[in-house]
Amino acid sequence: MTGATIQDPRQRRAILLGVCIALMAVIASVSGLNVAQPQLSLEFGASQSTVLWIINIYTISLAALLLPLGALGDRWGRKPMLLAGLVVFGVASAAAGLAPSIEVMVVARFLSGVGAAMIMPVTLAVITSTFPAEERSKAIGVWTGVAGGGGLLGMYLSAVLVDFASWRWLFVLPVALVVVAMGVALRSIPNSIEERRFDGVGALLSVIAVVGLIFVLHEGPSAGWTAGVTLTSLVVGVVAAIAFVTWELRQAAPLLDLRLFRERGPASGSVSLLTVFGVQAGIFVVLFPYFQAVLGWSGLRATLGMMPMAVVMMLASGLAPRAAARIGARSTMASGILLAGAGLVLMATFVSVDGGYLSVLPGMLAMGLGMGLTMTPATEAITSALPPARQGVASALNDVTREFGTALGVALLGAILSAGYRAAIESRLDGIPPATAGTAREGISNALAAADGSQPLIRAAQESFVAGWQQAMWAGVAITALLFVYVLLRGPARKASSTAPQQEISVPN
Incomplete structure (x- = not known):
């Protein structure tokens, strides 16, 4: 069966609502912890650099896994990938909110990034594959609005929670959004699958390249642009990026067609x-x-x-x-x-x-x-x-x-x-x-x-x-x-x- 366009406008509205709620959970978690840096430092007796790692490991794992997990979502099914991502993200967010130590917090934030990388590409892919051409631009407009402004809204709500409650309450919002998004997804979002070979080598090279280059941009300002760890990361990222481009251009079914x-x-x-x-x-x-x-x-x-x-x-x-x-x-x-x-x-x-x-x-x-x-x-x-x-x-x-x-x-x-x-x-x-x-x-x-x-x-x-x-x-x-x-x-x-x-x-x- 070709295509997965949904003709029922009520179902399309439900789909749009569900993916935007899931997207909001992911976007709000990118910036939410920024407002609680002093509280995290006091809670765990952590240095500023350690606190920044708690924040940055989420964005690094998210960015690194987007392409491979986006491709797996196409292959395994977008609805199962979305639901699995919501479960991983929700459980990891709850674990972060209850974390008794800095080690648990770091692992929870890493897993939150993994869950977010499962969710984020699927949210837009569901819109572009289910909305008819005449409605697609409007739906993408709503999605981009949430993606662009959701971070600030999440930061504001996070600041309110930190000021009037505790930093641990920051994770109540994403967990609540996950629960709502799962309910909508189970009821209204259709599944679609593409039978296509997965480019494992390209996926691995993309992860190494993204981690290396994003790490440079995160750590360069604090560690120093000429520091050994920064330069090493830059070399690894650039070499992996060149290898990724070379590999992808030679594949009949690449992870990302660079042409x-x-x-x-x-x-x-x-x-x-x-x-x-x-x-x-x-x-x-x-x-x-x-x-x-x-x-x-x-x-x-x-x-x-x-x-x-x-x-x-x-x-x-x-x-x-x-x-x-x-x-x-x-x-x-x-x-x-x-x-x-x-x-x-x-x-x-x-x-x-x-x-x-x-x-x-x-x-x-x-x-x-x-x-x-x-x-x-x-x-x-x-x-x-x-x-x-x-x-x-x-x-x-x-x-x-x-x-x-x-x-x-x-x-x-x-x-x-x-x-x-x-x-x-x-x-x-x-x-x-x-x-x-x-x-x-x-x-x-x-x-x-x-x-x-x-x-x-x-x-x-x-x-x-x-x-x-x-x-x-x-x-x-x-x-x-x-x-x-x-x-x-x-x-x-x-x-x-x-x-x-x-x-x-x-x-x-």
Whole structure:
């Protein structure tokens, strides 16, 4: 039986609800623990680097396993893979919430990443393989809205739980979402299977390459870009990536057909998602310290301050399919990128120590609108390049691109911010005791802790942070300008071409 398109609109709504709830559980867990770093350190007597490993091991295992598990979902059945992923993710999240030691917490977070890698590609693959062509763009718009704004929503809810309860309550939300998603999946989501050979060698090489390269981006800023572990990881990642490309190009049934990137759609979609998510993640690295260290906000209030951007992004993701239908995918993506760049210009131009929240809000709203308009057609450009039978791989490619972009943006814009801060504060440390000045050079949080109420040093640190902020924003402007030109020249066609479906077995509920 070819295809698995669902004609009943009520079932399609249930499918969309179920996969978005599952996706929300995964996305919220990416950023949720960030707000509880001090509590985790006190609870387990752990160092800052150990706490960061608790957070990062989830994203590394998630990113590394997306492609292999996406392909296995196509082969074994998307519904069984989704249900198995929800079970693994739910049990691991509960174990993390009840963890008696740091070792249990690390293992639980790793298994949560494994479960998330089983869930995430399937959520999008279910949409692209079950929704008819005329409804697919709208459904992808909803999915991208949740994927883009869900992290901020999860972080806000996590901040509320940490402030008013305990960090252990952070894991109640994903477990509850898993239970609801399983109920919907069992009742409404159909199964579909593709009989295709699994590329085990390609899967192994992809895991090694992703782990190596993501590890570099995570550890480089803290361990040092020239540290032995960083350089070793870089070499391993690059060698594995080259081996993966070489192997895949020689296979009749590759894990990922790299020849697809000769086409405009998947190439421009991947580059756009990589860049947009990189800039978005880098902006978050800049905004939260601004809210907390410059404006003096609490973590909860800082997270709430980001919500307008997330809401606009989610709304724009839902409107993007209509815009693409009117003016074309390329024009919609280019308009979104232009708006995002304008938002960065606004924030770089008007931010100041005394300007407060209103000095950055217009730029945040423009960024949210631009990213929302870009993400949906970029995602559809990737998924439409592969047939329905390979949607698990297409969805995994989409997700891996997002994860790489996020890690790259945090590393790049975070490094620019830090370098700009250090350069700016050097000229503002006259008359400051050498020991205090040395601490102040390490970052704005260190400077405020060492200031001991000294207003000149506090002001110097805040002004230096704003100087670093502006450099990071202008770097983001340059990146989005290059992306804008690239999309104008090599963006997808007005309407993504629909690839002829391959043979797929649809299995009843």
